[in-house]
Amino acid sequence: MSISAAAASTSLSPVNPRRSSPASRVSALLRRSLLWRPLSSSSSSHSLLRPVSAMASPRTAAGEAASRKKLIIFDDEEDLAASLAKRTAELSARFAAERGAFTVVLSGGSLVKALRKLTEPPYLEAVDWSKWHVFWVDERVVPKDHADSNYKLATDEFLSKVPIPAGQVYAINDALSAEGAAEDYETRLSQLVKDGVIGMSPVTGFPKFDLMLMGMGPDGHVASLFPDHPVVHENQKWVTFVKDSPKPPPERITFTLPVINSSACIALVVTGAGKAGAVHKALSEEQNTSDLLPVEMVSLQDGELTWFTDKPAVSMLSSL
Ligand SMILES: O=C(O)[C@H](O)[C@@H](O)[C@H](O)[C@H](O)COP(=O)(O)O
Incomplete structure (x- = not known):
């Protein structure tokens, strides 16, 4: 059963009512630093639920800047794309004003299509694209014109439609x-940190990108960090590689978790029933810390993680 707009606008409605009481479910959510509340009934059909508070993550040490998490559930993909464009444009304006640059990191997959509204009015004209610097959180090690290339996907669907200076789009060296x-990409990132284009996190000592726009696989992978793969635990390098990705193609480079977790903002775009199991494991109150999926290890040290989801993706969550 999915949440109806009417129900969500008036009360917290469990998707699948279960044994625990609403109070205990909310309490569990609080422990996980997530709390949802319905939007007002005047809201449009999108964003059925949103968080009411931003709290320190349990994984954030006391005294550090707080990590914030939000979950937004959309009625349809159009609404999700509209909200994602609005949020991205807001962050672009904010970071361009604060830093003189906006560092944006893309994944491959369905995320890229979700960015399409940025290529249309009013964003096409309103966004200061000259401030954008574009990176990939992961890339398949294939030629840039190969059908599997995340660079090609982003170029075809997004980058070719907006006026970002070509020199500010950082593809991997496909030779x-x-x-x-991976080494070459890390070296280039390091130079951009020295040049002040990419910030550094004073909390973690890793580069701090302004916005990472990422998808999640049905198995809970993010970037090219797959469940049970040793690179998930890489904690020194900024960029590493895999040669045995369970999702083809097998050879990829990927940002490491410390870099992902140093971001100022992450938008995690997760839609479809195929993701429901991983979403449930990541966001339900039944926390199992011994067997974390990569997506569960995404925990910003000083930033905001927003899940952009749809009803099928959250259909196994009982806490709503
Ligand atoms: O290169 C890749 O394979 C992607 O970067 C990958 O991490 C992707 O983002 C997820 O697999 C989700 O993809 P979907 O949104 O298409 O399911």
């Missing part, structure tokens, strides 16, 4: 091996 491409 190198996976290992070489």
Whole structure:
């Protein structure tokens, strides 16, 4: 059963009522630093629920800046794309004003299509695209014109339609091996940190990108960090590689978790029933810390993680 707009606008409505009481469910959510409340009935059909508070994550050490998490559930993909464009444009204006640059990190997959409204009015004209610097959180080690290339996907669907200076789009060097491409990308990031284009997190000592726009796989992978793969635990490098990705193609480079977790903002775009199991594991109150999916390890040290979801993706959550 999915949440109806009417129900969500008046009360917290469990999707699948279960044994625990509403109070205990909310309490569990609080422990996980997530709390939802309905939007007012004057809201449009999108964003049925939103968080009411931003709290320190249990994984954030006392005294550090707080990590904030939000879950937004949309009625349909059009509403999700509209909200994602609005949020991205707001962050672009904010970081361009604060830093003189806006560092944006893309994944591959369905995320790219969700960015399409940025290529249309009013954003096409209103966004200061000259401030954008575009990176990939992961890339397949294939030629840039290959059908599997995340660069090609982003170029075809998004980058070719907005006036970002070509020199501010940082594709991998596709002439190198996976290992070489990862090293090369990290070296280039390091230079951009020195140049002040990319910030550094004073909390973690890793680069701090302004916005990461990412998808999540049905198995709970993010970037090219797959469940049970050793690179999930890489905690020194900024960029690493895999040669045995369970999702083809096998060779990829990927940002490491410390870099992802140093972001100022992450928009995690997760839609469809195929993601419901991983969403349930990541967001339900039944926390199992011994067997975390990569997506569960995404925990910003000093930033805001927003889940952009739809009803099928949250259909196994009982806490709503
Ligand atoms: O290169 C990749 O394979 C992607 O970067 C990958 O991490 C993707 O974002 C997820 O698999 C979600 O993809 P979907 O949104 O298409 O399911």
